[in-house]
Amino acid sequence: MSDLEGAIDRTVDVAVVGAGMAGIKAALELEARGMSVCLLEARDRVGGRLKPGHIAGHKIDKGGQWVGPQQKLLLAEAQAQGVEKYDQYNTGKSVLHYKGAIKNSNSELPKMPLVSLLELQRVVSKLDKLAYTLPADAPWTVRDAEALDSQTFESWIQANVWTEAAREFLRIVTRSLFCCEPKHVSFLYFLDYVRGGEGIDVLTGVSGGAQEAKFRGGAHQITEKMAAKLTSPVVYDAPARSILQHDDGVVVMTDRGTVRADRVVIAIPPALASRIDYANGLPVHRDHLMQRMPMGTVIKVHVAYDKPFWRDKGLSGMAVSDTLACNVLFDQSPEDLSCGILVGFFDADAAAEYTTQGDNARRNAVIEAATQFFGQEAQNPIDYVDNDWLAEEWSKGCYVAHMAPGVMTTFGAALREPCGRIHWAGTETATQWQGYMDGALQSGIRVAAEIAEQRGLRMAAE
């Protein structure tokens, strides 16, 4: 509050907290409806969980990056902003590192014993089928909600999957999608995510799936280009500290001053939203829900080589491990092949372990993984960069919040329910592709329509 240079003191129709993709989309949609907006951002940049970076002189995404053909909202937005996509490199064999042994495979499915593979196909199909029974707008109302929500996904795996390789594959899937272990997540929440992402094959797939393509110049620039189209520019370095509702509006106090508005959109993850001081309280279900939606844990890494040497060996650069801390790698080489880049993740418990070890230990673990997967050439990188999302002050984790057992059935109905003049956006509130950029866009569109409707109703009543 003391930094009066650049202090703001505004009165607008709608204040929006958080200039990630959800908040920017909400602001654009509100402005398109003729409302004045003040978009507040804690960081000194837009994008939230999308973040620009560089390695070996090339632009990379240190946050979200991929897009799949099902993600119509994101594809349309990227096109509208003039950001082109190109395919994830997916030529050659992928690598499965399982029980310490390396297997190469022509398919995206890991090479595993036939009996495991058969079981896995059966289990994946069963999970998908179950997921599609959930109603998108209220998964907590499905007939067996209590039973599904009373167990962890790990419990379900142990009770329903019999071959060790199929079990491990489902654990890797959970880590990759939620950045948590199967022990952390409710089976109902897992299923709802599978429903939102159109099935496990789509969620985990490259060609035809959620990792099919990425954006030239980085996904982050979509949010930059969107933000550039706002009538009223983003207010940076302005974390919302408290929100007061009164009869005629809301007052949002930030580190840079005060915004008065008719309504406010909170477009940040629940764990961050819980840290705002709601001066006259929130409905208790909302408060308790926010106590129960922790962020996943992930460290995204990039390592660069003078060339993509794995391609010469007929390998795609895609690799998955059941044991190595850096357990997933993809090819992230620039299109001009002026160097070779791998992108990978420490996720779930491996991220919780490596967050405390420092970036040198992480670098060593990544090089070790790349060496095991692709050979000795991996020992000599020309550059390395990582992003520890656990330690990001204004995200508190990534990719997405998850719910432990029982949370969805007890408090789920509070997820999108406006609290007076406070409206909730962010990818966690989406009914499709929650956890993804596409879900963020959906939430921004939905919240703007919700506010327009409320304001229309209010005007009609006056």
Add this chain to the structure above:
Amino acid sequence: MSDLEGAIDRTVDVAVVGAGMAGIKAALELEARGMSVCLLEARDRVGGRLKPGHIAGHKIDKGGQWVGPQQKLLLAEAQAQGVEKYDQYNTGKSVLHYKGAIKNSNSELPKMPLVSLLELQRVVSKLDKLAYTLPADAPWTVRDAEALDSQTFESWIQANVWTEAAREFLRIVTRSLFCCEPKHVSFLYFLDYVRGGEGIDVLTGVSGGAQEAKFRGGAHQITEKMAAKLTSPVVYDAPARSILQHDDGVVVMTDRGTVRADRVVIAIPPALASRIDYANGLPVHRDHLMQRMPMGTVIKVHVAYDKPFWRDKGLSGMAVSDTLACNVLFDQSPEDLSCGILVGFFDADAAAEYTTQGDNARRNAVIEAATQFFGQEAQNPIDYVDNDWLAEEWSKGCYVAHMAPGVMTTFGAALREPCGRIHWAGTETATQWQGYMDGALQSGIRVAAEIAEQRGLRMAAE
């Protein structure tokens, strides 16, 4: 910050945040070691989850109240403060309301089919035995920690208990101890609580157990009397908003000004502690732990009658139901029997449901329960009062935080680990009787010793 009347601006050895039993005990112990202390409290009273109240002109505890013979720290503290205890009334039959039918029983154990009773005894003994294998200071290191922590207690019940009555009893126990459903809590966390509370019989028992006695004039006054012995009086209406650590100390910003100290003790529940702005961050394991320790949900109710009519019928006033929203009642009549009072609870999902219904609906549900348990005389109360702990701004729930599956094994080691100059107290950090007043005292004693040791080490190094 703007309320400069009564503003504080102090420099002390140790700032303590939260004047519940843990914070006051820490402050007393620190003062006894010669340190200067500033004890900051968000509310206008001490006691935290202990709260004074009245019904029909009699003092009651709207928060924690009982003490058992195992709780040596609490017994000693009460004695030191000159607060006497008296036995919970426990003469006559208790009532079990199960599957819509009423059964009276001479024992504290509910009357149930013999096969269920036999199974229950076997299961309780098995749970106790398992609980005692956990190391008190690091339950997450027990040999089977991963397996125990990967499932909810509900999953364990379904896989290990076969009779419906025994299952329901364990669910009622969970609701009564944690104020959450078995679906919400990790089996490992459940076991650790059982260990800390010296077994399920002790935790749930009246005579010889954790509900054996209560305090004349209310448990809350123990904290008042403790606070009165502080050299430096409690600073009320002073919620800590941000904490900055620097090389030479900490700066605690509150709504009433600033306290500078060598160290700070945070003696509030994790969900509240997470809402303080740690200006230069916290170790990520601590932050992520606080994202994952939600408070239980409970509404404590009192209803008064012109006399304790149930006693005339040979009933103790103790009743338990598997289906009614107000699912536990005890006799809370004043010792002079000038009226009859019942105390009860809506807990876990029943509390989440009734928090939104208003106190009239709760009053009706309590009277309905008392009528079913004890007869038509319950229809005509002379007074009613309840306390919705979900809605308490400075508790955010009660009795205690719990951990969902996976939290203890991934982040448990951060529970008591000091973060630089920030030390953690509160009943959740206790290794014995966590969740109870006794655990709060233990945490206050432990944290004061921890700080004395650290300061001693520092002085030795200088």
